[in-house]
Structures are given as structure tokens and as C-alpha cells.
Amino acid sequence: MSEFKNSTPAEIFEIIDQHHRFFEKSIPLIASENLTSIAVRRCFISDLGHRYAEGKVGKRFYQGCYFIDGVEDAAIKITKEIFDVEHVNVQPISGVVANIAAFFALTKPGDTIMSMSVPCGGHISHDRISAAGIRGLKVVYYPFDNDVINIDVDETRKIALKEKPKVFVLGSSLILFPQPVKEISEIASEIEARVFYDASHVLGLIAGREFQAPLKEGADVLAGSTHKTFFGPQRAIILSKKELAKKIDTAVFPGVISNHHLNTLAGYVIAAMEMKEFGKAYARQIIRNAKRLAEEMKELGFNVIGERAGFTESHQVAVDVTEFGGGDPVAKKLEKINVILNKNLLPWDNISDSRNPSGIRIGVQEVTRIGMKEGEMERIAEIIYDAVSNRKGESQLRQEVYDLKKEFNMIKYTFEESPAYKFPDIC
Numbered sequence: 142m143s144e145f146k147n148s149t150p151a152e153i154f155e156i157i158d159q160h161h162r163f164f165e166k167s168i169p170l171i172a173s174e175n176l177t178s179i180a181v182r183r184c185f186i187s188d189l190g191h192r193y194a195e196g197k198v199g200k201r202f203y204q205g206c207y208f209i210d211g212v213e214d215a216a217i218k219i220t221k222e223i224f225d226v227e228h229v230n231v232q233p234i235s236g237v238v239a240n241i242a243a244f245f246a247l248t249k250p251g252d253t254i255m256s257m258s259v260p261c262g263g264h265i266s267h268d269r270i271s272a273a274g275i276r277g278l279k280v281v282y283y284p285f286d287n288d289v290i291n292i293d294v295d296e297t298r299k300i301a302l303k304e305k306p307k308v309f310v311l312g313s314s315l316i317l318f319p320q321p322v323k324e325i326s327e328i329a330s331e332i333e334a335r336v337f338y339d340a341s342h343v344l345g346l347i348a349g350r351e352f353q354a355p356l357k358e359g360a361d362v363l364a365g366s367t368h369k370t371f372f373g374p375q376r377a378i379i380l381s382k383k384e385l386a387k388k389i390d391t392a393v394f395p396g397v398i399s400n401h402h403l404n405t406l407a408g409y410v411i412a413a414m415e416m417k418e419f420g421k422a423y424a425r426q427i428i429r430n431a432k433r434l435a436e437e438m439k440e441l442g443f444n445v446i447g448e449r450a451g452f453t454e455s456h457q458v459a460v461d462v463t464e465f466g467g468g469d470p471v472a473k474k475l476e477k478i479n480v481i482l483n484k485n486l487l488p489w490d491n492i493s494d495s496r497n498p499s500g501i502r503i504g505v506q507e508v509t510r511i512g513m514k515e516g517e518m519e520r521i522a523e524i525i526y527d528a529v530s531n532r533k534g535e536s537q538l539r540q541e542v543y544d545l546k547k548e549f550n551m552i553k554y555t556f557e558e559s560p561a562y563k564f565p566d567i568c
């Protein structure tokens with residue numbers, strides 16, 4: 142940890158600078174992170190970040206919102222266009238907040254929902270430990286097919302007919318493949334339930350039309366954070382059919398939001414413009430990179446999961462590293478050579494294994510945004526292998542990481558390329 146000694150602003154800026162230098166020479170592979178462009182970052186320091194705009198466009202509870210209304214109207218319009226959807230709410234300030242709002246809109250306390258367990262990839266907010274618990278929901282888990290790393294639809298149907306969930310929650314934090322939205326939606330319509338897809342991880346792939354299209358396949362509501370594969374600021378959106386508009390909007394405000402962070406809302410609009418222009422090429426390259434990384438790791442001898450289904454169709458690769466001591470020591474070892482990723486529960490783990498689960502999860506969306514392609518994925522696989530198998534020492538590998546990364550510190554898939562990990566020259 143970097144220690145704070147003198148309590149001066151300069152010291153904080155120095156710590157931030159050290160963080161920037163650290164990331165500049167690191168390979169960032171956390172599947173839930175990404176980089177924003179300079180145009181998006183310019184919005185962060187605008188006066189919008191000091192204002193309130195409770196309510197809807199044109200119907201605010203605060204004065205002074207003429208121009209803010211323009212920003213939010215633009216956010217709504219471009220989101221509808223990118224996702225080809227009837228209704229959007231752009232106000233949630235995070236993915237969990239969006240999920241809580243969706244649960245408030247679609248359920249009442251005491252209802253049952255069906256969701257993915259955390260080891261099978263479910264997000265904590267789909268479980269009783271978090272958002273589902275806040276709403277007082279009973280949670281029943283999907284049966285999971287470990288061979289294809291996906292939901293077992295036939296078994297799900299049997300459980301659903303017995304438990305009668307009000308909502309089927311789809312979308313995961315460990316998500317290698319599209320999920321059976323159409324089949325689950327058919328089950329939902331038999332028991333008059335709703336389907337809610339948490340697209341936080343795959344929102345940028347959906348926007349680029351390179352993953353499944355949950356709302357077209359039958360989901361009623363889709364929420365997603367806008368900073369993972371979707372390379373915007375840390376906030377979220379909710380998309381739905383028109384018939385649910387009022388319920389969703391009321392659940393967001395006054396339900397779970399007062400101020401909705403107008404500076405990052407403006408940044409979101411810019412990121413959405415970038416996604417509209419460059420999203421297809423970006424999403425396609427992400428998937429190519431993830432597949433290449435998975436194949437190369439497999440060739441090197443890693444136990445890459447999901448082989449039967451082709452390893453991955455998303456930005457993620459998951460590897461069972463039990464033979465190397467488990468996810469915790471492996472992630473820490475890689476951190477020492479500046480390869481940054483996280484340990485991860487795998488479907489055969491228990492939740493109680495979370496301190497040292499079997500797996501690591503690798504996300505390639507950030508390295509794709511800085512221009513890496515299949516060749517760089519092969520180098521990353523080799524570096525990871527050389528580290529965990531002790532084939533090379535730490536200082537040599539840190540140098541190899543540095544040499545690989547130094548050519549890739551500019552943000553791509555944007556209108557104005559800019560350095561990824563520096564204080565931008567914004568004013």
C-alpha cells in the first residue's frame with residue numbers, strides 16, 4: 142500500500158501519478174474494467190458534476206437544468222438507437238443500483254426469483270447477500286451444466302414449475318457464452334414471470350451486435366453497467382419494453398436515485414457515440430482476442446474451462462489453476478510481474494472457497510481498447526505460463542511485460558486517440 146504521510150493535496154496527486162505509472166507498465170486483465178477516452182474524461186471535470194437534476198427531462202424538481210436536459214435527452218436518444226429499444230432509463234449510477242431498481246420494479250417482498258449462484262457466475266447483487274436480499278426476495282438457483290458452462294434448461298423448467306419464480310435473472314459476472322434467453326422466456330411466459338437480463342459484463346458486445354440480443358430473444362428488462370465492455374463512465378442504464386416504463390422509472394427515481402451524477406452522464410453520451418461509430422470493430426476484436434488467448438493457454442497446458450463449447454464467445458477466459466495452488470496465489474504471483482487479473486470461483490467451487498477459489502478470470506476488453514490483437518494474446522498467454530510454472534524469474538517477466546506494454550498505451554476506437562494512463566490535458 143502507498144502510505145499517505147504529509148496530508149497535502151500534492152501527495153494525493155503523487156499517489157495517483159504512481160498509480161498511472163504502475164498501470165502504464167502493466168497488462169490490465171480485470172474483466173469488469175475499461176478505459177474512457179479523453180473526450181469522456183473532459184466531461185468529468187465540468188460544472189455538471191456540481192448540479193442536481195431530480196426528475197425527468199423537462200420536468201425537474203430543481204431550477205437551472207436547461208442544458209442538463211439537453212444532455213439527458215441526448216443520452217436517452219442515442220441509447221434507444223444503439224440498442225433498438227422502446228424505453229431507456231439512463232439515471233442509475235451503478236450496476237448494483239440498476240439491479241436494485243429492476244427488482245423494485247418487477248417484484249414485491251417475499252417473491253421468489255431464479256438466479257445464477259455466485260460460483261456459477263452470478264453477480265452478488267442477484268443473491269440474498271445483496272440486492273435480492275434488500276428487496277426481501279427468496280432466491281432459487283439455476284441448475285448448471287458444467288460441461289458447457291451454461292444453464293441446464295430442462296432442469297430449470299422442472300424447478301421453475303414447482304417454485305414459480307416471479308423473475309428469472311440472467312446475465313452473469315463470469316459469462317463465457319450467450320445464455321438461453323429464448324428458452325427461459327418461454328418458461329417464464331408459462332408461469333407469467335418476467336425475464337431480467339443483467340448485461341453489465343457484455344453491454345459493449347451487445348452494443349456492437351457481436352453477442353446475443355436479450356431483449357429481442359424475449360427478456361423484458363435489461364440493465365447494465367456502462368464501464369466494462371461498454372467503455373464509458375462508471376454508471377448504468379436500464380432498457381425495457383414500453384409497458385414497463387413507468388414502473389422502472391419510478392423504481393429509479395425516487396426509488397433508488399436522488400442525484401444521478403450529471404458529469405458522468407455527459408461522459409456516457411460521448412462513450413455511446415464512440416460505441417455507435419466503432420463498437421462493431423471493437424466488439425469483434427475483443428471476441429477474437431479472447432478466443433486466441435484461450436486457445437494459446439490451452440496449448441500451453443492450462444485447464445481452460447468451456448472447451449466443449451469453444452472456450453469463449455465473450456471478453457472473458459476462465460482457467461482452473463488448481464494445479465498451481467488455486468486462484469489466490471496465482472493472481473498474486475501475476476500481480477508481482479504487473480499482470481493484473483482476479484481470482485474467481487468456478488462452477489464446481491463452494492461459495493466458502495472464495496478466498497482461494499479454483500480459478501482465475503481474464504478479461505481482454507481493456508487490452509483490446511489499447512489496440513492489442515491476436516499476436517499480443519499469444520505473448521500474454523506465454524508470460525502467464527512462464528510465471529505460474531516458474532520457468533522464468535520475476536524481474537525477467539516484469540521486463541517482458543514492460544516491453545510488450547510500452548507500445549500499447551493509447552486509447553483506440555475513439556474520435557481522438559489519447560494516452561490511457563496519464564492526467565489528460567483537458568482544459
Ligand code: DSN
Nearest residue numbers: 172173236264314315
Ligand atoms: N465485481 C464486478 C466484477 O468484477 O464482475 C462486477 O460488479
